[in-house]
Amino acid sequence: xxxxxxxxxxxxxxxxxxxxxxxxxxxxxxxxxxxxxxxxxxxxxxxxxxxxxxxxxxxxxxxxxxxxxxxxxxxxxxxxxxxxxxxxxxxxxxxxxxxxxxxxxxxxxxxxxxxxxxxxxxxxxxxxxxxxxxxxxxxxxxxxxxxxxxxxxxxxxxxxxxxxxxxxxxxxxxxxxxxxxxxxxxxxxxxxxxxxxxxxxxxxxxxxxxxxxxxxxxxxxxxxxxxxxxxxxxxxxxxxxxx
Amino acid sequence: xxxxxxxxxxxxxxxxxxxxxxxxxxxxxxxxxxxxxxxxxxxxxxxxxxxxxxxxxxxxxxxxxxxxxxxxxxxxxxxxxxxxxxxxxxxxxxxxxxxxxxxxxxxxxxxxxxxxxxxxxxxxxxxxxxxxxxxxxxxxxxxxxxxx
Numbered sequence: 001x002x003x004x005x006x007x008x009x010x011x012x013x014x015x016x017x018x019x020x021x022x023x024x025x026x027x028x029x030x031x032x033x034x035x036x037x038x039x040x041x042x043x044x045x046x047x048x049x050x051x052x053x054x055x056x057x058x059x060x061x062x063x064x065x066x067x068x069x070x071x072x073x074x075x076x077x078x079x080x081x082x083x084x085x086x087x088x089x090x091x092x093x094x095x096x097x098x099x100x101x102x103x104x105x106x107x108x109x110x111x112x113x114x115x116x117x118x119x120x121x122x123x124x125x126x127x128x129x130x131x132x133x134x135x136x137x138x139x140x141x142x143x144x145x146x147x148x149x150x151x152x153x154x155x156x157x158x159x160x161x162x163x164x165x166x167x168x169x170x171x172x173x174x175x176x177x178x179x180x181x182x183x184x185x186x187x188x189x190x191x192x193x194x195x196x197x198x199x200x201x202x203x204x205x206x207x208x209x210x211x212x213x214x215x216x217x218x219x220x221x222x223x224x225x226x227x228x229x230x231x232x233x234x235x236x237x238x239x240x241x242x243x
Numbered sequence: 244x245x246x247x248x249x250x251x252x253x254x255x256x257x258x259x260x261x262x263x264x265x266x267x268x269x270x271x272x273x274x275x276x277x278x279x280x281x282x283x284x285x286x287x288x289x290x291x292x293x294x295x296x297x298x299x300x301x302x303x304x305x306x307x308x309x310x311x312x313x314x315x316x317x318x319x320x321x322x323x324x325x326x327x328x329x330x331x332x333x334x335x336x337x338x339x340x341x342x343x344x345x346x347x348x349x350x351x352x353x354x355x356x357x358x359x360x361x362x363x364x365x366x367x368x369x370x371x372x373x374x375x376x377x378x379x380x381x382x383x384x385x386x387x388x389x390x391x
Binding site for chain 1: 262264265266268269272288289291361362364365372374375377378380381384385388
């Protein structure tokens with residue numbers, strides 16, 4: 001009698017594990033024209049459709065698709081091809097990997113301290129890791145990859161660069177033709193019109209007016225020797241962005 | 244009954260048109276070199292118009308003053324200059340003084356570079372891949388929405 005229940009129990013465990021591991025990928029809304037590919041054929045996409053891991057989504061001109069992946073939301077912008085490579089979700093962790101071939105996506109990742117969340121957007125030249133925040137990732141053959149951060153930090157990684165922390169208006173720009181990404185300040189340099197002297201004393205300000213920043217030597221007086229040249233010195237920079 | 248038939252016909256034509264657009268875009272994406280015909284067709288999609296044959300498409304763009312020459316070769320590889328001139332005329336770009344003086348592909352391209360629609364490392368002589376055409380058209384569509 002008990003043996004009879006073994007296959008049934010096994011079957012129920014399989015269903016249960018499938019429910020907890022495979023995350024739901026649901027299309028919330030479709031504006032304009034969009035299609036998805038599972039297998040070899042492009043099929044028109046409609047709101048409410050359920051997608052599988054590995055599905056590709058393509059959008060037309062002036063079209064947007066909003067997709068819910070696990071607890072997160074991804075908006076696929078016009079003229080974009082994106083692949084949902086991995087989507088795993090359970091009580092302890094949530095892993096989502098998206099491949100952006102061309103175009104742009106906006107990702108909003110839900111933060112939960114109890115759940116280890118990994119949400120990565122990869123382009124042909126760079127990968128960015130969204131940590132409990134929002135970002136826009138843009139990829140194209142001539143402008144390369146740009147990552148624009150909407151809320152607290154994300155990590156971006158170029159072809160041969162280390163991990164860079166991005167926040168505010170900082171951008172990661174990696175071109176296909178270059179080995180390393182541009183300076184993360186590239187996109188905000190237009191806004192920097194002057195350095196501000198809010199954090200120096202009146203004497204220092206006067207000296208700065210007379211000598212520029214030549215007098216600002218950060219080496220310790222007692223250790224002034226050739227050996228200390230080239231030693232990294234921590235510097236705090238306060239940047240105030242225009243409202 | 245008549246209304247239902249009309250509605251069904253409209254829905255069929257709309258979904259057929261949408262499928263054609265997305266199929267064209269996906270095919271374009273895999274092309275190493277796109278032709279002038281591809282560029283014209285893509286531009287019509289960006290304008291929200293249904294493309295017809297090549298001659299009809301060119302006529303539409305001529306009416307909009309985006310194309311001005313007497314004859315166009317549909318099989319000619321699309322260069323950045325050709326596309327840039329259409330974009331500069333369409334968006335009425337003012338980023339290049341020389342473009343305002345000389346309505347040519349060379350200065351149309353300069354105007355597009357100045358407006359960050361095309362990259363500074365590109366040339367008006369470059370032929371375009373499908374992905375490059377789509378990259379430019381995505382920016383153009385965005386600017387069009389901004390102007391509306």
